Amino acid sequence: MRIPTASSRLCVAVMAATLFIAACDRERPAPAQPQPPAATTPPPAPVAVELKDVIEQDPRFIVGISYPPGISKYPGLAEAMRAYSDKARATLDQALAKTDPAKQVGPYDLTLTFTLLADTSELVAVSAGGAVFTGGAHGEPLVARFVWLPTQNRLLTASALVPDPKGWVAISDYVREQLHAELSQRIDSDELPPAERAELMRTSGKMIDAGTKPSAEAFAMFEPVLAPEGGKLVGLKFVFPPYQVGPYVDGERMVEVPTSVLRPHLSPEFAPMFVDAPAPMPAEAAAAPAKPAGAP
Template sequence: MQHSFLKHALVIGVLAVLLPACDREPDTPTAPQVTTASPPGGTPDDGHVATDLEENLPAPELKDVVEVESDYVVGITYPHSAKQYPGLARELERYASAERAELMEAVEARRRSGAEDGSLYDLSLTFTEVLNQPGLVAYAADGTRYTGGAHGTPLLERFVWLPREDRMLGARDLVPKPDGWQAISNYVREQLHTALSQRVDADDLPAEDRARLVANAGLMIDEGTAPKPENFSRFEPMAGDGETLTGLRFVFPPYQVGPYSDGTQQVEVPASVLLPHIAPAYRGLFGAAAG
């Protein structure tokens, strides 16, 4: 019942925040899409390849979305600044559409089963601008999708765009060799293990419980940071002076490097660790000469 109350309260919050945003822009027809959505849970690094026809389409409107029905609610907010990059805008819309499709599949399944439990299914997704420079743009997607159970499914994605090349910048582009991922993995693991120890120490647990918790959570850290680019596909550029970067902030959703209760975790990796392994074409992003 508590979750049901919170969900109905969410409807009021979504309407209060998003309806004014929707009023800012008149309804106009949306351009037809000629490609299918990326698989739910996929990442920008999975590499959606735009067709020539798609590249000629106008940019999506990226209009905020509010849907309120008796058994579900959807709230999606977009940053208006992303509209200036049509290819990027399509990626944001594609991700949101895939997540909404996941929600609606669960809604329809529950309707067919007739198993109404009084809970309100919902999708809450917000895109925010992380960086907007002439040579590099980044946006974050954060939210939850609730389709029953004790809590919702966390939604977390990062989109890093190269305006001059009109394409996404993926982890594999930045660090092309295995030894680079090993170095990044080692650094990130050390930071996460240190943070884990500090959290456990703050709880003042008995020695046996502490050891068990550290072992279990430590195993999740090691598995979630195995030296593979797909484990580090969600990253944010860290802006420095001018248009150079001081490093990358790698972001990990719940369950990748810790239990749900630990929430989203992130580790900032400085340029000094990254640069020896960055592909020459992208070293200029960090203020270093290609070589």
């Protein structure tokens, strides 16, 4: 009998190890091959929305709703406008359903007018104004603003425009200063007794401060202030419906905030839409008649 030498035993061990590794390789799953990216489905095209003026009259109600001509070419914007008018109509219909026709005094009324404020390559702005009257001393005011971004197919919101809450502190301070100054001028023009003037300044001032808290919600309604040329914005006009910064009799209030105040707080995405307002022409230059061509 031949006794294996040390070298032969080493060869057998190596062969056994090789066979074991090969068996493991056969059992190991093959590495996953990179797959081509799945085809992305393009977003669905906006559903066309046709807005038509509404004129309805009944012994119990009168409805008048008007839209800017051609606004349906922006389906997303048109849908937002229709949703707003539908909500106003629902308010009227609910009041009619709850009111006994025999006890209703006079017809209820819904008046709503949408007006095109701006239409540029960068944005489209529409205002909504009117009221729903369902009895009482006066109707419920309807005040809204829609600023549409055609290239992005979405509404521009205050929170997207100024994303940092600190920005609203600066904007609020500016707006409050303007509203308080306007309030003081109006009260002074009424020549009220000192005690009555002080009380009116106090109560109206509290409404201004409460309605202009530094938040995107308080400044949710705004409209663009366009430069004379180029379609850029030189500021925003913030809109406050009745009751927000004053009593109902004060009506809708607006404060224009220039680019110089807005710029430090604007989102980088929207900052390029704004420019500084052109410097006003000196009064003497504006009053001087233009010289004819060739005149010395």
